Amino acid sequence: MAPPRADYSVYLVTARSQVPAGVDYLDALRAALKGGVTLVQIREKDVETDEFLDIARKSLEVCDEFKVPMLINDNLSVALALAPHVGLHIGQSDLPVSQARALLGPDRLLGISVHSVEQARDARTSGADYAGVGPIYGTQSKAGIVDDDVLGARQAAQIIEALDGLPAVLIGGLNQQTAARALFGASSPTAAPAGIAVISAIMARKDTEVAASELAEQVAAFKASR
Ligand code: TZP
Ligand code: MG
Numbered sequence: 325m326a327p328p329r330a331d332y333s334v335y336l337v338t339a340r341s342q343v344p345a346g347v348d349y350l351d352a353l354r355a356a357l358k359g360g361v362t363l364v365q366i367r368e369k370d371v372e373t374d375e376f377l378d379i380a381r382k383s384l385e386v387c388d389e390f391k392v393p394m395l396i397n398d399n400l401s402v403a404l405a406l407a408p409h410v411g412l413h414i415g416q417s418d419l420p421v422s423q424a425r426a427l428l429g430p431d432r433l434l435g436i437s438v439h440s441v442e443q444a445r446d447a448r449t450s451g452a453d454y455a456g457v458g459p460i461y462g463t464q465s466k467a468g469i470v471d472d473d474v475l476g477a478r479q480a481a482q483i484i485e486a487l488d489g490l491p492a493v494l495i496g497g498l499n500q501q502t503a504a505r506a507l508f509g510a511s512s513p514t515a516a517p518a519g520i521a522v523i524s525a526i527m528a529r530k531d532t533e534v535a536a537s538e539l540a541e542q543v544a545a546f547k548a549s550r
Contacts, residue, residue, distance in 0.1 A: 331362040332519035359536025367397035425451030444486035459496025477509025491518035499525035
């Protein structure tokens, strides 16, 4: 299997509910891509499947314009209903990664969320292309996160070591103020995050393009320092 190549630097996870009043979601997505978003995951928790599919289709047209890969959160059938270059991101309580890989085939991007060293060891050989590691800091964007779930950068570094080269994307509470601290803090001499994933730091801003470019600059500076 040849895992699809992707640039994990600035990974936007969508949430239309966070887009400010007066801003159109697709315009915000386009601006974020202009600003330097390198990967997009469509995550909409409060819609029926047909609406989710419609949002994803429209989002895909925009991502394709920028030649930026797009993934679907959780919903395998929606991913499969879309073009063969659309990927899937799943959590620990969704279907097993190996099953998802079998159903998706070798060519679609597949991501898994990991929250511990043990889950990281499992992810390594699961067939996933990358792991989302989080929550790094507290966040209002995901329901049900309690203080105990928050990893912090040090614990994330241990998880990234355990991923043993599987690309890791940090997520949770990352923004223009916290991203650099998280990236450096989650690094060790032998392992480092491949990028950051954000919802609110881009989606909740009116100046979406600026928000994305600020994050892109910080990730680029981090990568240049390694
Ligand atoms: N998974 C872990 S934290 C999180 C998800 C989907 C939410 C991240 O949102 P934000 O606004 O970037 O903290
Ligand atoms: Mg899930």
